[in-house]
Amino acid sequence: MTGAKVLAFGGYQPDRVVTNDDLAKLVDTSDEWIRARVGIESRRIAADDESVTDMAEAAGAKALAASGLAPSAIDLVIVATCSPLVPMPSVAATTAYRLGIIAPGAFDLNAACAGFCYAMGTAAHAVMAGSARNVLVIGAEKMSSWVDWTDRSTCIIFADGAGAAVVGPCADDEPPGIGPVVWGSAGDMSDKITVTGRTGAMQQDGQAVFRWATTAIHPVAREACTRAGVTPADITAFVPHQANLRIVEAIAKKLGIPRDRVADDITHAGNTSSASIPLALSRMAEQGRLQPGTPGLLIGFGAGLSYAAQVITLP
Amino acid sequence: MTDQEILAGLAEIIDEIAGVPADEVTPDKNFVDDLDIDSLSMVEIAVAAQDKFGVEIPDEQLKDLKTVQDVVNFVSKNS
Numbered sequence: 001m002t003g004a005k006v007l008a009f010g011g012y013q014p015d016r017v018v019t020n021d022d023l024a025k026l027v028d029t030s031d032e033w034i035r036a037r038v039g040i041e042s043r044r045i046a047a048d049d050e051s052v053t054d055m056a057e058a059a060g061a062k063a064l065a066a067s068g069l070a071p072s073a074i075d076l077v078i079v080a081t082c083s084p085l086v087p088m089p090s091v092a093a094t095t096a097y098r099l100g101i102i103a104p105g106a107f108d109l110n111a112a113c114a115g116f117c118y119a120m121g122t123a124a125h126a127v128m129a130g131s132a133r134n135v136l137v138i139g140a141e142k143m144s145s146w147v148d149w150t151d152r153s154t155c156i157i158f159a160d161g162a163g164a165a166v167v168g169p170c171a172d173d174e175p176p177g178i179g180p181v182v183w184g185s186a187g188d189m190s191d192k193i194t195v196t197g198r199t200g201a202m203q204q205d206g207q208a209v210f211r212w213a214t215t216a217i218h219p220v221a222r223e224a225c226t227r228a229g230v231t232p233a234d235i236t237a238f239v240p241h242q243a244n245l246r247i248v249e250a251i252a253k254k255l256g257i258p259r260d261r262v263a264d265d266i267t268h269a270g271n272t273s274s275a276s277i278p279l280a281l282s283r284m285a286e287q288g289r290l291q292p293g294t295p296g297l298l299i300g301f302g303a304g305l306s307y308a309a310q311v312i313t314l315p
Numbered sequence: 316m317t318d319q320e321i322l323a324g325l326a327e328i329i330d331e332i333a334g335v336p337a338d339e340v341t342p343d344k345n346f347v348d349d350l351d352i353d354s355l356s357m358v359e360i361a362v363a364a365q366d367k368f369g370v371e372i373p374d375e376q377l378k379d380l381k382t383v384q385d386v387v388n389f390v391s392k393n394s
Contacts, residue, residue: 036353037353037355206355207354207377208374210355211358211362211374215362250359
């Protein structure tokens with residue numbers, strides 16, 4: 001069976017920068033408080049008329065360009081998202097059409113903040129099974145449209161953006177570049193992160209989620225390493241979902257991965273749910289922080305509750 | 316385990332998680348007001364205390380544990 005690998009990443013952030021001081025004008029909070037609790041210094045918020053699809057297209061175009069593949073080489077498009085304004089049509093089909101990808105398989109996948117790793121796993125399976133040759137995997141979110149801007153426990157955290165990866169087949173003599181996905185869920189905790197009703201806003205039991213994320217997630221990351229035949233010490237780039245810098249640091253510490261190998265994109269991107277991992281990866285690639293050919297560890301976790309992790313060979 | 320042993324173990328945990336020197340962790344200290352420990356660090360302390368003492372401190376209980384002595388009492392009573 002042919003293995004799958006990541007060929008390239010791409011990211012997109014909206015132009016509008018929202019600082020902590022800006023938020024302190026809306027709700028009772030402060031720059032100091034936000035930095036200490038979640039590690040965010042600023043975030044990007046989409047324009048009113050900028051959609052999840054617009055951001056998915058922008059990130060997808062960059063990943064496609066970086067991969068060197070023509071749009072016609074892509075035959076499956078998966079968009080991980082939990083924040084489109086409408087449940088249909090899918091973001092994926094429109095995004096593919098706008099990128100000039102002709103009649104690909106296209107669907108959206110919702111595993112909330114874990115979505116990108118679920119999509120990456122699904123893309124790898126499609127390539128390995130022979131049902132797709134090259135896959136465009138996108139995480140795109142407009143969380144700002146689901147946030148209550150008077151709720152200081154959530155509006156300081158969430159943000160907008162998109163990130164993408166192109167997944168393709170390995171050469172015959174090449175080891176698999178995407179390790180087995182380790183995925184799971186905890187539906188008994190489904191009430192911990194929710195949106196209730198069509199016009200509802202996100203609500204989160206921050207303390208419960210923090211406890212879960214700092215205790216239940218690092219064993220999943222460790223398992224993904226084991227399944228891929230590496231150890232956490234081998235990981236040159238650890239890119240967990242950018243939920244909260246303190247969660248990121250707690251998980252990295254439990255795995256023993258030094259800080260300079262850990263994504264901290266949340267400081268200037270906020271928590272962009274399923275977009276956070278590919279957005280962080282694309283920025284790390286731009287900064288030269290990814291060592292091609294070495295193992296990177298990705299792990300997403302969030303509402304569901306759901307989680308997924310895999311080791312990839314960095315492009 | 317004696318209260319003194321629990322206190323010593325708790326002081327180690329607080330030093331590790333919040334960087335508060337162990338000799339500052341005395342029974343009458345309030346976590347928020349005296350030790351500058353926030354609610355998320357309290358969760359981390361609760362998790363570490365569970366590993367160390369084998370006593371689960373659920374979130375619902377955690378909010379009532381305001382001083383070092385409160386935690387020592389809780390661990391002592393439930394261990």
